[in-house]
Amino acid sequence: MANVVGTKEVVGMNLLELAAIDSGGQRDLVGGKAAGLAALIRLGERVPDGFCLTTTAYAGGKVPRAEVLAAYERLGGGPVAVRSSATAEDLPHASFAGQQDTYLGVTGGEALIAAIEACWDSLHSDRATTYREANGIPHDRVRMAVVVQRMVDAEVAGVLFTADPLTGSRSASVVDAAPGPGTAVVDGKEAADHYVLDGTQVSERGCLTPARLEELRVAGERIRDLLGAEQDIEWAYGRDGKLWLLQARPITTLFPVPPPSDKPGPRLYVEFGHVQGMLQPATPMGMSTLKSMLAGMLAAVGLTVEIVDIGGRLYGDLTDALRDPSTRQRLVELMAVDFGPRAQKVVEHLLDDPRFAPRKTPRKRDAAALKTAPKAAAGILGALARPARARARVFGEIERLRRLPVTDPATAAELLDLIERDAESSTRVDAIIWPVVSGIAVCAALPPLLKGVASEDEIHTVLGGMPYNVTIEMDLALWDVARSAEPYREMLLTTPPEQLADAQLAGTLPDFGLTAFLERYGIRSAAEVDVGVPRWAEDPTPVFTMLANCLRVTDPEQAPDRRFARAGDRAGSMLAELAGRARRERALRGRLAGFFLCRARELTGLREAGKFAGLYALRDRRRRLLLIGAELHAKRIVDRPDDVMFLELPELRTVVEAGADLRNTIAARRTDHARELRRRTVPVALLSDGTDVETLLPAPPSEDDRTLTGVGAASGRVTGRARVVHDPSDASIEPGEILVAPTTDPGWTPLFLTAGGLVTETGAVMAHGPTVAREYGIPAVICVPNATTRIRDGELITVDGAAGRVTLDR
Structure with missing residues (x-):
């Protein structure tokens, strides 16, 4: 397409013609919007003529009137568009859409000067300041340029997204359009015609013809391919029928697309991290370690799943299992037990999707599964027959790993050789995995076994106060430290946690038991499965924050050890009640139910042990990597x-x-x-074109503004103030407050020592957070959509773990 922009001469450092902006390092001079327009011009796209008042002029603090008015005259006067172009605008990770000002139809020199000054002022508006803070952009490094362009006499205008911003699909473009200059579309003040261009028939109703929609689609694909990223493009059709491009910037809200696959598509990827309570991205080294560890764990139980990195999160390709006639229904059950209700709903929905219809393929004998089956049967049956012996093996192996002597080579090359060997070679997997699997299996068997006899809430009660859980033991050990620290209460409550951490590492704090705690549990942290994350032993700041929370508990009845004991007592009473009910209905079923209920109490607490044992290998790998890093840094x-x-x-x-x-x-x-x-939500399942599958599900029944629905995961009902937390390292939870979080992993669980309840946006009933909540006897509701944004910090809420509801006191 021909370039219709005029002269390319550089007018001066205060002003640059758009066509004179080069492709090099002038972004700091002209800002994001002007740089984007210049890129379109260099690509030969049709862009309205204009100029940029640079950040040099902004730094001067006064509009250079003579230069601006001269440039305005060169444009021919008349109506122009005046748009902000900040240096922190239209970035790959932050669009700043609508955060700074734009003025359309500005006519006359004085009005132009006033519009430029207003654009400058908008750099410091509340909305722009808040947006920068949310995206981690320092205020003192941002400068404002201003773009002035000849107005297009628009017949129709709007916005084109080269990917669907709602679903994330890269297979569809989306267009919003309205007659006139397009302000109704951009401002969202009026309804616009909406088109989804996905290769299907497009309705001829609305303000755009099929021919124009096709022209927009082709233009969008061309610009996307040339600029190397999905684009948000503002456009207008002039009265002469020509398409003008007014702006192009990256779409910043899209979750990354899965990597290309050589297998037939589409593919289904399910996120694994939320099961472990980890939604934050892993570091690249952490991701490579996680992938090898997870592959090894799956291989130990005879499973082979392709694991991929999408946005720093672990996703598993479950397409073949979904298309296999013999496994697709079982996959739904697997999702319910191991991945949670959100993943289960996704798989149920895709069962009816013709793209994932069953396919008859030659059956392959899975050699790994066949080899593992006898070992699995022996390990599981052995644990069920002798649970005490199984537990002794698990904790004996953990203790062996803790005491294992460790030596490190002297050079980076030798350290790297050691790291590249099997990280799990020191762990006797069989000693841990089959007792853990046994506990998970008996727990999963309880709902079908007790169907018609017990409610889910009653089963959750049986799973409360569960013994033999290393994470619970850790939390209660921290509570013991808090009780020993009472003489230093004032110091611990008034000194910033980071100062206390520095003193602990320097050895200048009095010894009240924290040193011994860190010797045993310093291998832990939030997001601890990422080798790139510092452990508590390296930075105990989060431990001091949680210790202060414990010290605020003054009601003896709210002491965590008493709450845990009460939950255990309720569990024992409920176990006897359910076993009796089952026996009265049918004797054989009753005996079987009683056996499984007892084994659940004896084995389910072990589910945390496998991960805990693996932390020793991660600790050693991290130490060696940092030794290499220190040598390279030197x-x-x-x-x-x-x-x-x-x-x-x-x-x-x-x-x-x-x-x-x-x-x-x-x-x-x-x-x-x-x-x-900074990303607050992570898709639980993606298709290979980037589609977030949950966006395809039917909308749930409407609920009132005060009631949020999720999945009950720990029984009970409690009312308290909400404490919305995204990072546990500096979270203060007053006794009785209800923790509202995206998700939780073991590094979060010391917060449960003072929390009165738990609400999360994701998770599974058997995941870490709900498991620990049950064991403390605090109500929990999981999978509440957008809980951290819909619930206001400090507001009064009621959590009903039996009904799976959260009620807002509004």
Whole structure:
């Protein structure tokens, strides 16, 4: 398409014609919007003529009237569009859409000067300031440029998204359009015609013809391919019928698309991390470690699943299991037990999707599964027959790993050789995995076994106060530390946690039992399965925050050890009641139910043991990686020792052996990781074109503004103030407050020592958070959509764990 922009001369540092902006490092001079328009011009797209008042002029604090008015005259005067173009605008991770000002139809020199000044002022508006803070952009590094363009006399205008911003599908473009200049579309003040261009028939109703929709679709694909990212494009059709492009910027809200696959599509990917209570992204080194560990765990039970990295999260490709006639129905049951109700609903929905219809394929004998089956049967039956012996093996193995002598080679190359060996080689998997699987299996068997005899809430009661859980033992050990720390209460409550952590590491704090706690549990942290995350032993700041929470408990009846004991007593009484009910209905069924209920109490608490045992290998790997990083940092090959966490092992090998300079790669990955850390929601399931499958599900029945519905995961009913938490490291939970979080993992559970209830946006009934909540006897409701945004911090809410409802006191 021909470039219709006029002169390309540089008018001066205060002003630049749009066509004179080069493709190099002028973004700091012209801002994001002007840089985007200049890119379109260089691509040969039709863009209205205009100029940019640069950040140099903004730094001067006064509009250069003569230069602006001269440039305005060169445009021919008349109506122009005046748009903000901040340096932190239209970024790959932050669009700033609507955060700073735009003025359309500005006519006359004085009105133009006033509009430019208003754009400058909008840099410091409340909405722009808040947006920068939410995206981690320092205020003092942002400058404002202003774009002035000739107005298009628009017949119709609107916005084109080259990917569907609602579903995430890269297979569809979306267009919103309205007659006139398009302000109704951009501002959202009036209804616009909405079109989804996915290859199906497009309705001829509305303000755009099929021909124009096709022209927009082709233009969008062309610009997306040339700029290398999905685009949000503002456009207008002039009265002459020509298509003008007014702006193009990356779509910043999309979750990353799955990596390309050579298998027939579409593919279904289910997120694994939320089962472990981890939604934050893993570092690149953490991801490579997680993938190998998870593959090893699945292989130990005879399963083979392709694990992929999408946005720093672990996803498993379950397509083949969904299409296999012999496994597709069982997959629904697997989702319910191991992945939670959100994943279960996704799989149930896709059973009716013709793209995932059953396919008859030649049956392959799974050699790994056949080899594992006898070992699995023996391990599970042995644990069921002798649970005490099984527990002794599990905890004996954990103790052996804790005491295992560790030596580290002297050089980075030797350390890397050691790291590249099997990280799990020191762990006797069979000693742990089959007792853990046995506990999960008997727990999963209880609902069908007790169908018609017990409600889900009653079964959850049986699972409360569960013994033999290493995470519960950790939390109660911290409670013991808090009681020993009473003489230092004032110091611990008034000193910032980070100062206390520094003093602990320096050895200047009095010893009230925390040193021994960290010796045993310092291998833990939030997101502890990521080797790139510091452990509590390295940075005990979160432990001091949680210790302060414990010290605020003054009611003896709210003491965590008493709450845990009460939950255990209720569980024992309910177990006897349910076993009796089952026997009265049918003797054989009653005996079987009683056996499984007892075994659940004896084995289900072990579910945390497998992960805990694996933390020792992660601890050693992390230490060795940081030793390598320290050596590379001393040689000035990397900027920081922990830069190694943003490389994968083969890359680290090139750095260690050849001195490869990968600092630009590391910096880019740190930026990506920081962006993903700010992401508040993660799709539980994705299709290969990026579609978030949950967006395809039928809308749930409407509910009133005061009632939020989720899944009951721990029985009971409690009313208290909500405490919305995204990061447990600095979270203060007053006794009785209800923890509202995206998800929780074992590193969060010390917060439960003072919490009165739990609400999460994701999870599974058998995941860490609900398990620990049941064992403390606090009500929990999981899978509440958008709980952290719909519930206001500090507001009074009621959590009903039996009904799976949260009621807001509004």
